[in-house]
Each structure stands twice: as C-alpha cells, then as structure tokens.
Amino acid sequence: MGRTIVCRCEDVTVEDLNQAFSEGYRDLESLKRYTGFSTGFCQGKCCTAHAARFLSALKGGDDTVADPIRTRPLLHPTPASHFARAVELLDEESK
Amino acid sequence: MRDRAELVIIGGGIVGLSLAYQLARMGMTDVVVLEQGYLCFGASGRNGGGVRQQWSTEENILLAKQSVRMFRQLSREIGHNIWFRQGGYLFLARNAETAAALEKTVKLQNRMGVGTRIISPAAAARLVAGLHTEGIEACSYNSSDGVLFPWPAVWGMASVARQLGVQINTHTRVTGIDVKGREVVKVVTDRGAVATRRVVNAAGAWSWQIARMAGVELPNKPYRHEILVTEPLKPFLEPMLSDLSNGMYFSQTMRGEILGGISDPDEPSSMETGSSFRFLARMCSSMIRLLPRLSRVKILRQWAGYYDETPDGQPILGRVEPLDGFIQLNGFGGHGFMLAPAIGKIAAEWILRKVDHRIFHTYALSRFKHGETRKENFVIG
Numbered sequence: 144m145g146r147t148i149v150c151r152c153e154d155v156t157v158e159d160l161n162q163a164f165s166e167g168y169r170d171l172e173s174l175k176r177y178t179g180f181s182t183g184f185c186q187g188k189c190c191t192a193h194a195a196r197f198l199s200a201l202k203g204g205d206d207t208v209a210d211p212i213r214t215r216p217l218l219h220p221t222p223a224s225h226f227a228r229a230v231e232l233l234d235e236e237s238k
Numbered sequence: 239m240r241d242r243a244e245l246v247i248i249g250g251g252i253v254g255l256s257l258a259y260q261l262a263r264m265g266m267t268d269v270v271v272l273e274q275g276y277l278c279f280g281a282s283g284r285n286g287g288g289v290r291q292q293w294s295t296e297e298n299i300l301l302a303k304q305s306v307r308m309f310r311q312l313s314r315e316i317g318h319n320i321w322f323r324q325g326g327y328l329f330l331a332r333n334a335e336t337a338a339a340l341e342k343t344v345k346l347q348n349r350m351g352v353g354t355r356i357i358s359p360a361a362a363a364r365l366v367a368g369l370h371t372e373g374i375e376a377c378s379y380n381s382s383d384g385v386l387f388p389w390p391a392v393w394g395m396a397s398v399a400r401q402l403g404v405q406i407n408t409h410t411r412v413t414g415i416d417v418k419g420r421e422v423v424k425v426v427t428d429r430g431a432v433a434t435r436r437v438v439n440a441a442g443a444w445s446w447q448i449a450r451m452a453g454v455e456l457p458n459k460p461y462r463h464e465i466l467v468t469e470p471l472k473p474f475l476e477p478m479l480s481d482l483s484n485g486m487y488f489s490q491t492m493r494g495e496i497l498g499g500i501s502d503p504d505e506p507s508s509m510e511t512g513s514s515f516r517f518l519a520r521m522c523s524s525m526i527r528l529l530p531r532l533s534r535v536k537i538l539r540q541w542a543g544y545y546d547e548t549p550d551g552q553p554i555l556g557r558v559e560p561l562d563g564f565i566q567l568n569g570f571g572g573h574g575f576m577l578a579p580a581i582g583k584i585a586a587e588w589i590l591r592k593v594d595h596r597i598f599h600t601y602a603l604s605r606f607k608h609g610e611t612r613k614e615n616f617v618i619g
C-alpha cells in the first residue's frame with residue numbers, strides 16, 4: 144500500500160500519526176512535537192488541518208479535540224537581513 | 239490516576255522525567271509524574287539543546303561532564319534518537335576583561351579534566367568558515383561540547399519510565415499540597431489527589447508557585463527567553479558559537495537549521511511567552527555581524543520559553559526546612575537540559591539509596607540565608 148503524506152516538509156505520514164496516537168499522544172500539540180508536522184518550511188500552513196482531521200477521526204469524529212495549535216511567527220520565511228536592519232530603529236526607540 | 243504513590247514528581251520536563259527514568263531503572267516505580275500541559279510544554283520543549291562543559295564552577299563542570307557521557311549513550315538506552323552532535327562550543331570574547339575571565343575558567347576546566355583551549359581569532363576562523371573576527375580578542379573552544387534535539391530526549395525518558403511502571407499524567411495541574419506538621423501528605427490536582435510522603439518540585443519556572451503551596455518561599459524568578467530557527471541548510475557549521483559581549487548563541491542542528499537566541503538585559507521577570515520583533519531584530523543583527531554569510535538565510539520561526547532563575551544562577555537542590563519529604567530540583571536557568579541526565583541520576587541515588595552528593599549541600603536553599611553563594615558567571619542567552 145502507498146504511503147499517505149500528511150506533512151510534506153517534514154515527511155510525516157498517516158502511519159506516523161497513527162503510531163503516535165497509539166503511544167498515547169492524543170492532542171495536537173503533542174502530535175506536532177512527536178511527529179514533527181508543522182515544523183517545516185510551510186510553518187504548518189499545509190499540514191495542520193490534515194493532522195487535525197486525522198486526530199479527530201482517530202478520536203471517533205470528536206471535532207472538539209482538534210483545537211488549533213498555537214501558531215508561531217513568522218508567517219513567511221524571511222531573510223535575516225530584513226530584520227537585522229531594523230535594529231537601528233530599536234536603538235532610536237530606546238534613546 | 240493513582241491515588242497514592244511512594245513519590246510524586248511535579249513537572250514533566252526533562253528534570254522530572256530524568257529523575258523518574260533513573261528511579262524506574264533502579265527499581266522504584268511507585269512514582270507518579272504530574273504535568274499541567276503536554277510533555278515538552280515547558281522549557282524542556284523550547285530550548286536550544288546546547289550541551290557544554292565550559293562552566294565557571296566545579297559543580298557545573300562535574301555535572302556537565304557526567305551528562306555528556308550519559309547523552310552519548312542515551313539514544314540507544316531510550317530508543318529515541320536525540321541527534322546528539324559533538325561539534326564543540328566556541329566562546330568569543332570582545333574585550334580584555336572577558337578574555338581574562340575565559341582564561342581563568344579554562345584553567346579550572348583543565349584541572350577538572352575538561353580539554354577546553356584558548357584559541358586565537360585566526361584559529362577560530364579556521365574552525366568556522368566566514369567568521370568575522372574583527373573585534374574579537376580571544377576564544378575558548380572545547381571540541382566535545384555539542385548540541386542535541388531536546389524533544390526525543392523528553393519522549394524517550396518518558397516512554398521508558400512508563401514502560402517500567404511510572405505513571406505520567408499529562409494535562410493534570412497541581413493546585414495544592416497538603417502538609418501536616420513537618421510532613422507532606424497529599425498532592426491535589428484538578429483531576430484528583432495523590433496521597434504521598436515525598437514530593438519533588440521539578441516545576442521549572444513555576445517552581446516558586448509549587449513551593450508556595452507547601453508554605454515554602456523560593457527566590458526563583460521566571461524570565462522569558464526567546465529563540466529562533468532558520469530554514470535548514472547543508473551542514474557547514476561545526477561548533478556552537480557564543481558571543482560573550484551580548485549573550486548571543488547559535489548552532490546548526492542535525493536537521494540543518496540555524497538555531498539561536500540572545501540575552502536581553504531589559505527583559506523583566508514575567509510569565510509571558512509571546513514573541514517579539516525586538517528579539518528578531520537584535521538576534522539577526524548580532525548573528526550577521528559574526529557570520530555575515532547568514533544574511534540571506536531565511537528565518538522560519540520564533541518562540542519563547544522561561545528561564546527559572548535564582549539569585550546566584552545556580553539551581554536549588556534537595557531538602558528544605560522545615561519540611562521532610564519536599565525535595566527541590568529547580569532553578570536551572572538556561573542550562574537545565576544539559577545537566578538533567580546527571581541530576582536525575584544523582585537525585586535518584588540520593589532518594590533511593592541515600593547516597594549523598596556535594597550538590598545537595600552547595601545548592602541547598604539554605605545557602606541564601608547563610609550567605610554562602612558563589613555565582614555562576616557563565617550564564618548565556
């Protein structure tokens with residue numbers, strides 16, 4: 144049987160989610176950290192909804208379990224130099 | 239949830255889990271761990287994974303040395319790959335005073351069998367291609383320091399402890415500790431109570447709250463520390479770099495990301511874990527100053543956790559007066575992950591076999607009353 148990918152950035156499959164679930168990790172925050180989905184280049188924009196749907200199905204269709212995980216900045220991967228330049232603004236602010 | 243246990247550990251971070259893991263391996267499994275969130279919710283799931291033996295006190299050097307030995311075995315022992323990579327740690331001093339302090343700590347480390355060396359900025363540039371050495375006076379380098387991925391260490395210790403019979407309850411918040419005379423009798427949670435005579439306070443940045451439930455005042459204060467990670471890059475950076483002029487550090491993880499943070503002298507004590515633009519700007523600017531080739535690397539994500547800080551930068555370990563059976567394992571600031579293997583082992587031997595250790599004296603809470611503190615000067619981040 145083919146593998147079903149949930150998170151393309153970190154190569155997390157449905158089997159991985161099943162495995163984590165069977166080991167007792169049954170909330171989205173734990174699943175994220177146990178399998179690594181949502182920690183790659185897309186920042187969870189592609190996979191989090193899939194993972195939530197699978198979790199809810201594993202929990203017998205209980206969609207209250209699929210509380211959104213805490214999202215983290217940045218919205219888009221951005222070059223470090225963009226932020227580095229802003230440090231001068233901070234300096235002025237504190238003067 | 240079990241309603242009684244020989245020992246209750248409050249806090250499912252690396253410190254509490256390391257103790258549970260070691261106790262279980264020594265045969266004590268009538269142990270309940272209580273964690274208010276998921277595993278990895280606290281600092282243990284939010285840290286930089288840096289492991290170094292370059293410290294300025296004998297105790298920290300000893301603990302770190304022992305922990306490095308244990309980390310080397312840990313992946314095999316727990317069946318989870320912690321991705322421990324010993325690429326070394328390179329500290330950079332930008333003035334004569336810091337350079338002199340480095341030299342002094344290196345001498346102490348050498349006396350204790352840790353092979354740190356003072357190296358020139360030119361030698362540092364040979365270790366790290368593209369390092370901008372202008373303004374750097376001296377460096378210290380230890381090739382057996384390293385970095386690891388914290389999450390699997392947490393998962394692995396928890397899973398072995400569970401298999402051996404320890405009960406780990408996540409999403410279970412401690413709300414009270416019942417005390418009778420000099421004894422702890424019960425830990426109360428939002429999911430029921432556990433009767434016990436011995437309680438370990440391994441609640442990290444929340445430890446002061448837990449202690450207060452038992453009528454004990456700790457001097458610990460929580461401080462937010464922010465951290466960021468970049469897109470993954472081909473491996474190119476061997477050591478962890480740390481700039482002592484502003485407490486900036488970064489390393490390359492086994493996943494290829496650059497991961498690091500920076501001290502902020504203006505950060506107040508708080509229970510805040512939001513992310514700031516200020517951090518992004520300061521971190522990126524300082525990182526690029528040291529390694530200009532990172533300028534176009536994309537930042538992927540930032541987050542924050544707490545340092546559980548004590549007045550002298552050292553943990554609080556062992557008994558507290560006047561309570562019997564209320565044990566502290568907290569106050570680890572920015573270095574609790576790297577010391578956790580040794581701390582768990584030493585504490586387990588002390589609890590189970592009454593093997594005494596100098597750390598329960600040097601790091602006893604009572605030191606603040608007696609004025610016998612020695613500050614760890616090498617706290618970064």
Ligand SMILES: Cc1cc2nc3c(=O)[nH]c(=O)nc-3n(C[C@H](O)[C@H](O)[C@H](O)COP(=O)(O)OP(=O)(O)OC[C@H]3O[C@@H](n4cnc5c(N)ncnc54)[C@H](O)[C@@H]3O)c2cc1C
Binds near residue numbers: 253545
């Ligand atoms: C940004 C950052 C970078 C760091 N970098 C490094 C590094 O490179 N190397 C290093 O060694 N260390 C580093 N540290 C420090 C390290 O993460 C900590 O010292 C270590 O994780 C502490 O472990 P702990 O088990 O004491 O605390 P935690 O992991 O915080 O665990 C304590 C647990 O107690 C739980 N708890 C609290 N109150 C209650 C309650 N009422 N009921 C039930 N449970 C409760 C919390 O939810 C928490 O999970 C860093 C920390 C941060 C924030």
